[in-house]
Amino acid sequence: MFSRTAVRAMQSSRPLFMQPTHVAAMRQTARRMSPVPKEEQGAHTVSQRLRQLKKIPAELIPLGVVLSIAIGAAIFSMGRKLVVDKNLRLKRQAGNE
Template identity: 60%
Template sequence: MLRTRVLAMQPTAFMRMQPTAAMRIQPSAVMRMQPTARMMRPVPKEEHSAHTISQRIRQLKKVPPELIPLGIVLAVAIFAAGFSSVRKFYTDKTLRLSRQHGSE
């Protein structure tokens, strides 16, 4: 009885673990983390820190011309959404803008 128990606890050739694909991957070299040369220098001051309004308006000339049509389309869309919302609030009599009194 003791002998069969000992034999039962020994692993067979079928039960031995085979290395998986993940185990066969070689570890990569340790990466040294260090700041870039740009970050070692002091942070430059913000370019808009003490500008007047006229100086800020002149900065708009730096906007790429490809973005101007996008800005126009967004402005029209925001205006149309605001106009339709306000119009709906004023013309729709079935729209409930506040709680009904008496029902809680």
């Protein structure tokens, strides 16, 4: 159908990521004439925030418990390692610079 030279002529010599892309003309966003809506979380009391916990699916509660225990254990073990381990160098030694 095509000869080798015709196929090579159709192929670009530059890789695809180096070829220029066409950028649409940029323009400013139109100003909104309506006031900015208030945030959902603005000035909520503690009881209102606790009521929002009911929106969390029940399937995610065990996941949260397991993750919080794992993160707590990791923080505890790292802190204990820093306090207990005598071989751990936390400061530079005076002679080795």
